[in-house]
Amino acid sequence: MLSLIGVPVVLLGLVLRFNPLLVVTVAALVTGLAAGVPPLALIAALGKAFNDARYVSVVFLVLPVVGLMERAGLQARARELVGRLRALTTGRLLLAYLAARQFSAAVGLLSLGGQANMVRPLIAPMAEGAAEAALGPGDANRATEIRAQAAASDNIGAFFGEDIFVALGSVLLIVAVLRQNHLSVEPAAVALWAVPTAIAAFLIHGARLLRLDAWLRRSGRSA
Amino acid sequence: MIRVSAAYDLAGLVFAAIAVASALARGEAKRFANAAFWGLLALSFLAGDRLGNLGNGWLVLGLALIGGLLGLGPAPAMAAEGAPRAARLGSRVFLPLLIIPLVTLVGTASLGLIRPGGAPLVDPKQVTVISLALGVVIALAAAMIMTRLPLTAPVQEARRLLQSVGAAAILPQLLAALGAVFVLAGVGPAIQSLMGAWIPLDNRLAVVMAYCAGMALFTMVVGNAFAAFPIMVAGLGAPLIVGRFGGDAAIMGALGMLSGFCGTLMTPMASHNIIPTALLDLPPWAVIRVQAPTALTLLAVNMTLMALLVFHGR
Numbered sequence: 001m002l003s004l005i006g007v008p009v010v011l012l013g014l015v016l017r018f019n020p021l022l023v024v025t026v027a028a029l030v031t032g033l034a035a036g037v038p039p040l041a042l043i044a045a046l047g048k049a050f051n052d053a054r055y056v057s058v059v060f061l062v063l064p065v066v067g068l069m070e071r072a073g074l075q076a077r078a079r080e081l082v083g084r085l086r087a088l089t090t091g092r093l094l095l096a097y098l099a100a101r102q103f104s105a106a107v108g109l110l111s112l113g114g115q116a117n118m119v120r121p122l123i124a125p126m127a128e129g130a131a132e133a134a135l136g137p138g139d140a141n142r143a144t145e146i147r148a149q150a151a152a153s154d155n156i157g158a159f160f161g162e163d164i165f166v167a168l169g170s171v172l173l174i175v176a177v178l179r180q181n182h183l184s185v186e187p188a189a190v191a192l193w194a195v196p197t198a199i200a201a202f203l204i205h206g207a208r209l210l211r212l213d214a215w216l217r218r219s220g221r222s223a
Numbered sequence: 224m225i226r227v228s229a230a231y232d233l234a235g236l237v238f239a240a241i242a243v244a245s246a247l248a249r250g251e252a253k254r255f256a257n258a259a260f261w262g263l264l265a266l267s268f269l270a271g272d273r274l275g276n277l278g279n280g281w282l283v284l285g286l287a288l289i290g291g292l293l294g295l296g297p298a299p300a301m302a303a304e305g306a307p308r309a310a311r312l313g314s315r316v317f318l319p320l321l322i323i324p325l326v327t328l329v330g331t332a333s334l335g336l337i338r339p340g341g342a343p344l345v346d347p348k349q350v351t352v353i354s355l356a357l358g359v360v361i362a363l364a365a366a367m368i369m370t371r372l373p374l375t376a377p378v379q380e381a382r383r384l385l386q387s388v389g390a391a392a393i394l395p396q397l398l399a400a401l402g403a404v405f406v407l408a409g410v411g412p413a414i415q416s417l418m419g420a421w422i423p424l425d426n427r428l429a430v431v432m433a434y435c436a437g438m439a440l441f442t443m444v445v446g447n448a449f450a451a452f453p454i455m456v457a458g459l460g461a462p463l464i465v466g467r468f469g470g471d472a473a474i475m476g477a478l479g480m481l482s483g484f485c486g487t488l489m490t491p492m493a494s495h496n497i498i499p500t501a502l503l504d505l506p507p508w509a510v511i512r513v514q515a516p517t518a519l520t521l522l523a524v525n526m527t528l529m530a531l532l533v534f535h536g537r
Contacts, residue, residue: 003408004417006401007444014491017507021390022291024397025284028404035408040277042404047279049403051271053396054231056494057264058352060385060392061234065319065362067380071301072370074316081314111331111351112324115499121320124503148509151499152488155510156517158495159484163477170449174476177453181461189473193532197481200524205517 006031062117070121078122079129090130090146091213094153095206097123101157102202106164113154124150135220142219149212153205160201163194224342227349228272230356235268240378241385253296257386260289264393283400290390298387302379312369319369322362323355330354388501395446395494402450411454414441418458427468428530434459435526438479439486439518446492448483455479470533478529485525488518 006027013023032042066074082088101113112118124147131138131146163170174190238261245251246258263286271279289295331351337344345353363377370376385392405411414437422433434455441451460479464470487493489511496510 003405003410004413006405006408006410010444010492019291019294019390020394020491020497021287021397024394024401025287025291028401031401031408031410032404037404037407042407043280043284044276045280045404045407046283046400047274047281048276049400050283050396051267051274051276051279052403053399054234054268054271055227055352056395056399057268057393058230058234058355059498060388061230061237061356061359062323063384064237064377064381065323065359065366067384068363068366068370068372068377069316069319071372071376071380072312072316072366074320077312077314077316109324109328111327111355115495115502117320117323119499120502122317144505144509145513147499147503148505148513151496151503151505151510152513152517154499155488155495155514159487160481160521163481163484170480173449173452174480177456178461178472178476180453181456183461183465183472185473185476190477193474193477194481196528197478197521197525201517201521204520204524208517 003031003035005034059114059116066116066121074121075125078125079132082126082129083133085130086133088130089134089213090127090149090216091209091211093127093130094123094149094212095209097150098153098157098202098205098209101154102161102198105158105161106198108165110158110162110165113158115151115154119150119154123154131216135216138216138220142216145212145219146216149209153209156201156205160194160198164191164198225345225353227346227352230349230352231268231271233356233360235265235270237378237381238262238265238268241265241382244375244378244382245386248299251296251299253294256289256293257295260286260295260390261385263289283397286390286393287397290393295386295389298389299379299383301383302376315369319362319366322365323358326358326361327351327354330357384502387504388498391497391501394497398446398492398494399450402445402447405445405450411458414454415458424463427464427470427534430459430463430468431529431533432526434464434475434479435482435522435529438482439489439522442483442486443490443492446487446490446494448480448487451483451486452480455483464533468534471535474529474533478525478533482522482525485518485522488514 009027009030010023028046104112127146127150128143131142165171171187171190175185175187178185242258242262242265245254245261248254263282267282274282331354334345334354335343335347335350418433418437423429438451438455441455442448445451456479460475464475465472487495491511500507500510
C-alpha cells in the first residue's frame with residue numbers, strides 16, 4: 001500500500017503549483033524508495049524509461065520548419081485567408097477540423113494533425129482570424145478560449161478516431177493486453193466497438209463547437 | 224538498415240544547435256541554464272543508447288534539477304527581418320508545412336517496400352517516425368529556398384519556439400518514466416486491492432462502473448491511458464467482467480481504453496494537454512477546462528454502452 005504514496009505527491013504538487021518537473025521526479029523517487037527499490041536501481045530504471053520514451057519528443061523536429069514559416073508570415077496569412085470567407089465562423093472551422101482529424105486518424109493517418117504541426121501554425125490562427133473577421137478585435141480572454149478550443153478539437157478528434165483503425169497503436173495494445181490475460185480477440189472486433197463512442201464524441205463535441213459561436217458573440221457584446 | 228536512431232540523431236542535432244545558440248545569446252537571462260538544459264537533452268538523443276541505464280538516470284536528474292530548480296529563461300522575440308518577403312510568398316507560405324504530412328504519408332506507405340538485396344532499407348516497425356524525419360528535412364530545405372533567410376534562422380526560430388515551451392518540453396518523457404517506476408513499485412496491485420475493498424464485486428453493473436471510472440481516474444494520475452489499461456484489465460476487466468460475469472472481451476477492451484482517453488482529456492499530467500498549453504501560450508487549466516465537459520459526457524456514454532452491450536446474449 002505504501003507504493004501508492006506517489007499519487008498524493010503528484011496531486012499535492014500540482015495543486016500547490018510546484019514546478020511539474022520537480023513534482024514528477026520527487027514522486028518517482030518517493031514511490032520507488034517506499035516500495036523498497038534500491039536507490040541506484042531506481043535511478044537506472046528512471047533513466048531506461050526516459051531513454052525508451054524518446055519517441056514522444058520527436059514532435060519537436062518540426063519546430064525549425066514551423067518557426068521559419070512563422071517568420072515568413074504564416075500565421076498572418078492563415079488569419080487573412082479565413083477573414084475573407086465570411087461563412088467560416090470559428091465554431092464551423094473547428095467543427096470541420098474535428099471531422100477531418102477524426103476521419104484521418106480513423107484511417108490510420110494520425111500524424112497528419114497535431115498540436116505542433118497543425119494547431120499552432122494553422123488552426124489556432126485561422127480560428128482567431130474567423131472571430132476577428134466576424135466580431136472585430138477581441139480581448140485576451142477570447143484569444144485564450146479560442147486557442148484552447150483549437151487544441152481540444154485536435155485532441156478529441158485524434159483520441160476518438162484512432163481507436164477505429166485496426167493496424168496501429170491503441171487497438172494493437174488492447175489486443176496484446178487481453179492476450180496477456182488469456183483472452184483472444186480479433187483487432188477488427190475491438191475497432192468495431194469503438195465506433196459508437198466515436199460517433200458520440202463527434203456529436204457531443206460538435207454541438208459544443210457550434211454553440212461556441214453564440215458564446216463568442218455574447219462575450220463580444222458584453223466586453 | 225535505417226533505424227529510428229536516425230530520427231533521434233536528427234533531433235539531437237537540433238537540440239545541440241539550440242544549446243549552442245542559447246549559450247551565445249549574450250545579455251539573455253539564464254542563458255547558461257538554457258544551454259545546459261538543451262545540451263543535456265541533445266546528449267540524451269545523440270548518445271542515450273551508449274550512456275547505460277544509470278548514466279541516463281543521472282541525466283534525467285540533471286534535467287529535472289536545471290529545469291525545476293534553476294529554471295529556464297524567457298523565450299526570445301521573433302527576428303523582424305523576413306517580414307517583407309511574406310507578401311510575395313502569398314499562400315505558398317503553407318507549402319513546407321504540407322510537405323511534412325505528405326512525405327510522412329507516402330514514406331509510411333512505400334519505404335517499407337524498398338528491399339535492396341532482400342533486406343529492408345528502413346526498420347519496418349519505425350517507418351512512420353523515420354518518414355516524419357525525412358519529411359522535416361525536405362520541408363526545411365524547401366523553406367530555406369523559399370524564404371532565403373540566413374542558415375542560422377531555423378536554429379533561432381526553433382529556439383524561440385522550444386524556449387516558449389520551456390522545461391515542460393521533457394515532461395511527457397518524464398511522465399513515461401514515472402509510469403515505469405509505478406509498475407516497478409507495484410502500484411497496480413495496490414490499486415487493485417484498494418478497489419476490491421470498496422466495490423461490491425458481486426454486482427456486475429457496479430464492476431462495469433468501477434472499471435470505466437477507474438480507467439479514467441488512473442489515467443488522470445499517470446497521464447497516459449496506455450499505462451492504466453493493463454492494470455485495470457488485470458484487476459477488474461479480465462477476472463470479473465469477462466471471467467465471472469461472462470462479458471464480451473472485445474467490448475470490455477475497446478470501451479475501457481476509450482474511458483481512459485476521457486481521463487487523458489482531463490489531466491494536467493498528459494502530454495496532449497501540456498504541449499498545446501505551452502505552444503499556444505495558455506494559462507495552466509485552459510485546455511482541460513474546455514475538454515472536461517465533453518470528456519465527462521463521453522465517460523457516461525461509455526459506461527452506458529458497456530452496461531448495455533458487454534453482457535449481450537446473457
